[in-house]
Amino acid sequence: MNKRATLKDIARETGVHVSTVSRALDPKRDTPLSEDVVVRVRDAAERLGYRPNRIASSLRTRKTMTIGVVIPDITNPIFPPIVRGIESVMEPRGYASIIVNTDSQRGRDKRLIEILLDRGVDGIIHTAVLLEDPTIVKVARSGLPVITLNRKIEGTGIPYLINDEEDGIRKVFSLLYNHGHRRIAHLAGPLELSTGQLRLDAFRKAATDMGLDSGALAIAEAEQFDEQGGREATAKILAQDPHTTAILCANDRLALGAIDHCAAVGLACPDDISVTGFNDMPFLDMIPPRLTTVRIQQFEAGAAAAGLLVKMLSGQGGDVPGETILPVQLMERDSVSAPRADGIRS
Amino acid sequence: MNKRATLKDIARETGVHVSTVSRALDPKRDTPLSEDVVVRVRDAAERLGYRPNRIASSLRTRKTMTIGVVIPDITNPIFPPIVRGIESVMEPRGYASIIVNTDSQRGRDKRLIEILLDRGVDGIIHTAVLLEDPTIVKVARSGLPVITLNRKIEGTGIPYLINDEEDGIRKVFSLLYNHGHRRIAHLAGPLELSTGQLRLDAFRKAATDMGLDSGALAIAEAEQFDEQGGREATAKILAQDPHTTAILCANDRLALGAIDHCAAVGLACPDDISVTGFNDMPFLDMIPPRLTTVRIQQFEAGAAAAGLLVKMLSGQGGDVPGETILPVQLMERDSVSAPRADGIRS
DNA sequence: CGTATTAATGCAATCGATTGCATTAACGGT
DNA sequence: ACCGTTAATGCAATCGATTGCATTAATACG
Incomplete structure (x- = not known):
């Protein structure tokens, strides 16, 4: 019904300029502001139930606070934990994820990545599956932060995380x-x-x-x-x-x-x-x-990959290791025994 | 590296105004345009590898072509098929989905829906789980298209789809x-x-x-x-x-x-x-x-819910039934037999 | 031939937040 | 008392696409 409040509304309410409002609401502002104004603005924001319009913000800053996650198929039971692992890291930092399923089909890969780019994702976690993924390589070359999970693509400089x-x-x-x-x-x-x-x-x-x-x-x-x-x-x-x-x-x-x-x-x-x-x-x-x-370690792999991506997103790309290998664990259960001594089998 | 081409680039390239370019590229344009211009614009767009900036478009049109999907937990194996069902309908229509996991926790529900709203989703499919979900009701009341899946919330007018x-x-x-x-x-x-x-x-x-x-x-x-x-x-x-x-x-x-x-x-x-x-x-x-x-029918339920949402999104809200019930099927296997006749059990 | 239509395109505002620069006011130093 | 700083805020452009309105050119009509 009544649309969301904007900076302009708060500006009108408090009698200061929108830019001042913007600065007052910016947690890590550099410009000095009088305590009085800050309080009044915060107050008005609260009162009007102000929520920033991320779309507008994204347009200006070129950051959407959204990442893309490319997986083969979420109905494959190994992927949900990976996805949760990723989100356990991204969500607290204000990032949302768009997940796309390639079904391991060549064409879809390209199309889906384009969807992600159209939506301006800030980075991509790609659980690469095909031996050749020219699309994602091109994307990474263009400067977008990319991490591949479960797969290294040689000689591209894309940081990867794999299980051992x-x-x-x-x-x-x-x-x-x-x-x-x-x-x-x-x-x-x-x-x-x-x-x-x-x-x-x-x-x-x-x-x-x-x-x-x-x-x-x-x-x-x-x-x-x-x-x-x-x-x-x-x-x-x-x-x-x-x-x-x-x-x-x-x-x-x-x-x-x-x-x-x-x-x-x-x-x-x-x-x-x-x-x-x-x-x-x-x-x-x-x-x-x-x-x-x-x-x-599915969940951990997702979380670790997300951790790497976060670093890249925050500009500390230099700190990201090119290769991360997670240990795996042998689970001994009942499907292995010694071969038959009698060699009965034909 | 070299940033994406914009309408302005195409305009410069073809010598027409950006608004003309915009119209030439609009598949369902109402304004008449000369065939010549349309061809030249399409050509230039192709040549420059133009892809519309959805962020800018969203800001202006207030449509993000993105929907929100609220589920309890993607690692619960019944949800991946639902999600795929939803996407099987939404993706071909140009919609992307943002999936959030509530873990059936009260607080998270609200917080996550706020995340979705901040990102300007055009609609929400909510596989409601808590008996009371005041947040989503409020959202629906505000006019955003909402469908609940697997759960009816009485007396709210929110269309719901449930399995029988x-x-x-x-x-x-x-x-x-x-x-x-x-x-x-x-x-x-x-x-x-x-x-x-x-x-x-x-x-x-x-x-x-x-x-x-x-x-x-x-x-x-x-x-x-x-x-x-x-x-x-x-x-x-x-x-x-x-x-x-x-x-x-x-x-x-x-x-x-x-x-x-x-x-x-x-x-x-x-x-x-x-x-x-x-x-x-x-x-x-x-x-x-x-x-x-x-x-x-998990997949079908997701697809059907998405179908309803699509109708609402395209303004045909009137055509959406308030209630949809999908049939279920008994799977007889081995865990049922007649009770013991001897009644041995203590 | 003049005017009313219509076709084709340009103009400019708009969506909401951000940010470099400009401006004003206040303060300190000598 | 004057000038240089710094603090505090305003101004206006910008991001890229969309769209109502204005304008121009072309066509039709009587």
Whole structure:
């Protein structure tokens, strides 16, 4: 109904000029003002229920106090905690976030970033997923503060924050190895996605480090990071090497699919075959057999990335490390055991 | 680096006035313009990579093409699909969304809505949770388009969209009844939250409709909508009536907690006691015993609510029904069976 | 051919807050 | 008492797009 009060209203009310009102209300003002005026202005502002018009302010200052958050899909359970982590840092500092979902589609990425830029976001946190993201690189080059999460884009100077996935893969690999597994297969995610590629590389590296010939191990790429993708790729793995005793999966959902397919062909987990996941998504520990997996600090990663962005936004870009790596944690549960001694499996 | 092109740049480039440029670029312009100018302007715009400054536009037109979405908590798995549903409608129409999480806390509600208003959102979709939400009512009264989702606030004229929860509760209640259960308990959610209250009311109604004395049935209120809340409340229920044969829970997580507590005291589900959930959250069907529950159309609800909001935003508020109810679906799985005939339980 | 229309475009105010510069008043120093 | 400071505030431009009104040019009409 009755529109919001503006500086002009307060000016009229107090008899001073709008610029004076503006200064009186500015918490970190540099110009000296008489105590009297400040009090009167604050008073009037209070009385009229004044709230600054951020749009007008943004137009003038070129700051919207809004950031963009680019994620693949909020319905993927690993992202909500990340988002909350980001907001736990941004909101207290007066920033709002606009979240966009790319669904890992090339075209959308560009379109959505444009939406963010149109709205004048002050910075972007990008949980990059595609191996190539030319759009975000261009944006960062143009001077907008950008942080990538879960993904480094080489040679661009964009600060990135990642979980120590390489270490995570190494941990599960070692666990399987120490249980006696040697024919360890990798169920990779879509290699077009950075997560898929990264974890595959880490798998190969871990295998080599343990003295196995990574070329001899069965590897199959899932088309999607979901149960169906896991089922299909598992079939391929078992075809490649029927004597596989363990499948190291690129994420939890793939692992669930793997277990499902194995069960369908008569292989029980972990008795006949061991399976591991990655991410430790919510409720995972309630689904049998409780999956041995790697826990990633989603919330903390979001919060840390936001912390970096805040620094960049406040002009302390120099203080931002180019690389931040968060530790991961092995979660040993029930989906891993020693390979069958009898070697019954055909 | 090189800042964005503005109307002024295009004007200089083409030799016409900025206002003419503005009109030439306006898809639904009313003023007649010569084809020649339009072409030249479009050309120049293209060439300069012109993108309108939405901030400036917003200041003048008082439309930000941004909406606010208020939810309790995005990490609660029922909300991501709702959010995606909303965006599936809003984004193609040029709207961005700012999502805020209230954590069901009174104070935050107000503060967050203020954040949205400060940013000049054109409308709000509010998945109200508290029984009383004076803030959002006031906002709606001030003329801003508001839709509430999952909750009606009586007598305010705010259009609301709800799932037919009453019908859902009735369906599970009937199912239990038809299996032979008579001592059916209700594990309610926090009654401060509308969902908790609503489902309790529906439970009582269903009981009465089936000819049971709802006053005689065990009812316990959980402090939180989570597993721990479910466990604690289940203890209370079993204390109230040790002969309870079925627990109808206000949501899935409470049900998981209930089953957990029952198992801890030696009651197997469904053999010793039947348990039902509500919501059918993601991955629920992978957690044993697969919970019989009520599926709510989260995505569709979000999309439908957004559809209503869009109508209001485009000035067709008159066409928006005050009430929209989406059907729910009973998902029969494994957590319900007939009560033990032997009545062994102490 | 003069005037009334209409088409095409320019002008300038506006949205509300911010900020460099100008102005005024008060004060201190010598 | 005079001048240089500094304190306190006003002035006006600015951010970029939009839009009612004015203006000019072109066309139609009688």
